[in-house]
Amino acid sequence: MSRSVLITGGNRGIGLAIARRFADAGDRVAVTYRSGEPPEGLFAVRCDVTDSEQVDQAFKQVENQHGPVEVLIANAGITKDQLLMRMSEDDFTTVLDTNLTGAFRLAKRASRGMLRAKKGRVVLVSSAVALRGESGQANYAASKAGLVGFARSMARELGSRGITFNLVAPGLTETAMSEQLSEEQRENLKSQIPLGRLARPEEIAAAVAFLASDAASYITGAVVPVDGGAGMGH
Template sequence: MSIIVTGGNRGIGNAIATELAKAGHDVAITYRSGEPPLHSYRPGQERPESRFLAVQCDVTDTEQIDATFKQVEAELGPVTAVVSNAGITRDGLLARMGEDDFTAVLDTNLVASYRVAKRALRSMMRAKTGRMVFISSAVAMRGEAGQANYAASKAGLVGLARSIAREYGSRGITANVVAPGLTATDMAAALPEERIKAMVDQIPLGRLGQPEEIARAVRFLIDEGSYVTGAVIPVDGGAGMGH
C-alpha cells in the first residue's frame, strides 16, 4: 500500500510514517521547510528498507499537492491511503486574534485536508479501496481558551471525514479521525511549564501521550480497520471523554 503522511518530518507525523514503514508499507511524507528526517530518502534515491520518501510540499498550495501526488505515484505506485497530519497553531484570545491568524490555521489544518482528500480520491476510486485518516485533537471536542482557530479547524475535520465516509463508503473508501490529547512533541515543549502542568492535571491518566501511541491507532485504521469509518478515535488519556 502506498501512503502519504502530510507533515511527517517531526512529532506525531514522523511517528506515524515510521510505524507504517516498519509495517511494510511504501510511505511518503511531506514537509514544508528545512531538511527531511535522517531516516528518510529523497526522490530518485535508492529506497532503503523501512525508510520513507520525503517530498517538500506546502499543503496550502493545491498545485504543490498535485505535484507531490504525481511524484509519489511515480516512485511508489498509486496512493491508496493518506494521513492528513500537517498543522499549525497561532494561539490567542479571540478578542485579540487577527483574521490572518484565524484563517491561516484553518487553511493549513482543515482546508489542506480537503485538498489532500480530493486529490487522493482519484487513485482510490480507481482501486475501489482507500483509507483516509485525519489527525484532529481533543481540543476539537472540548475547546480550549486561546485556541478558537485551532479548535475550529480540528473540529471541522470530523465533519469532513464523516461526509467522505458517507459519500464514498460504497467505493470501499473509509475516512476516520484520530484525536490525540496533549502529546510529547515540539509543539508541547514550546508551552510554558506551568501550562503543561495544568493541562496534565486535567488528564485522567496523568501524563502526556507519546507520538508512537497515536501512530499505533493510525496503523490500526489503515491495516485492520476495514469496517471502521466515520469514527473519531480519541488517544488522549481520557482528557476529552464524554464529548
Template sequence: MSETPEPPAAPAGRVVLVTGGNRGIGRAIAEAFVAQGDRVAVTTRSGGAPEGALDVTCDVTDPGAVDAAFATIEAELGPVEVLVANAGITADTLLLRMSEDDWSSVIDTNLTGSFRLAKRATKGMLRLRRGRIIFISSVVGLLGSPGQANYAASKAGLVGMARSLARELGSRSITANVVAPGFVATDMTDVLSDDQKTAIRAQVPLGRYADPAEVAAAVTWLAGDGAAYVTGAVIPVDGGLGMGH
C-alpha cells in the same frame, strides 16, 4: 531448454502518504508505517522525512503544489492507498485579538489543506476501489480551548468532513476516520514551563502526556485490515481528557 523467467515480485506494502511527517506526531506515524513494510511518502514544507520514506516538498495551502506532490509520489511509488492528513499550524490568541490572517491561515492549512489532500487522493482510491483516509484532529476540536477558536474550528471541521466522506465513498471500500490526540510529548510541548505541564497533567485522567508512538498506533490500526469495517469514527488518544466527545 531455458527456464521461463520468474515474473517480477509485486512491491511490498501499501503506498502511504503522511503530511507534516518530519517531526512530532507526523514523524512517528511515518516511522510506524515504514517499520511495518509500507511504501511511505512524507510531505513537508522544508524537508526532513524519516529514513526509509520518500521526501516530498509540499505546501498544502497551494493546490498546485498538492497536485505536483501526488504526481511525484504516484510516479515513484504508485497511487496513494492510505492518506494521513496531519499537517497543521497554530496561531493562538484571544478572539478579540485574532486577526483575519490568524483565522484564515489556520483554517486554510488545517482544514482546507486536508480537503485538497483528500480530494486528490480519492481520485486514485476510486480507481483502486479501496483506500483509507485518516485525518489528525485534536481533543481541542471537540472540547474547545480559550485562545484557540481558529484551531478548534479547523480541527472540528475535520470530523464533519470525514463523516461526509465516509457516507460518500463507503460504497467503493474507502474509509474516512479521525484520530483526535490530546496532549502529546513533542517539541511543541517541551517549551512549556513546569507549572504549565503540571496543570495540564492534572486535567488528564491518566496523568501523563501521550507518546507520539501511541497516536501512531491508532493510525496504523485504522489503516490496517482489522479496521476495515470502521468508518466515520473519531478515535480519541487523549488519556481520557475528552471522555469520547
C-alpha cells in the same frame, strides 16, 4: 502486502512517528514537509498543503516513486493561538486553510486513485481540542472540529467505493510543540488528564495504523480519541 502510504507533515513529531510505524510494517512510505529537513530513510517531498498545485505535484512524485496512494494520513497542521479579541482575521483563516482546507485538497487528490482502485484508507489527524474546546485556540479548535464533519461526509459519499474516512483526536503529546510550554503550563495541563501524563507520538501512531489496517475495514466515520481521557464525554 506493501501499500503506498502518504503522511503529510511527516518530518517530525506525530507525523514522523506515524511514518516510522508504517515503514516498519513494510509499507512504501512517503512524507511531505513544508520546512526543516526531510527525515532520513523516508521518501520525502516538499509540499505546502495550502497550495493546490504543490499538493498535485507532491502526489505525482509519490505516484511515480511508490504507485497510487492507497493510504492517506492528513497530519500537517499549524497553530496561531490567541484570545479572540486579539486574534486577527488572518490568524483565523490561515489556520483553517492549512488544517481544514488542506485536508480537503489532499483527500480530493487522493480520491482519484482510490476511486479507480475501489479501495482506500484516509485518516485525518484531528485533536481533543476539537471536541472539548480550549481558551485561546478558537481557530485551531474550529479547524480540527471541521475535520470531523468533513470526514463523516466523505465516509457517506465514498463508502460504497471501499474508501474509509476516520479520525484520531490526540491530546497533548510529547512533541517539539509541547516542549515550548513552561513547566507550570505542562503541570496544569497534566492535572486535567486522568492518566496523568502526555501522550507519546508512538501511541498516536498506533491508533492511526489500526484505522488504516484490514482489522478496521468495517470502521468509517469514527473519531478515535487518544488523549488519556482528557476529552471524555465529548
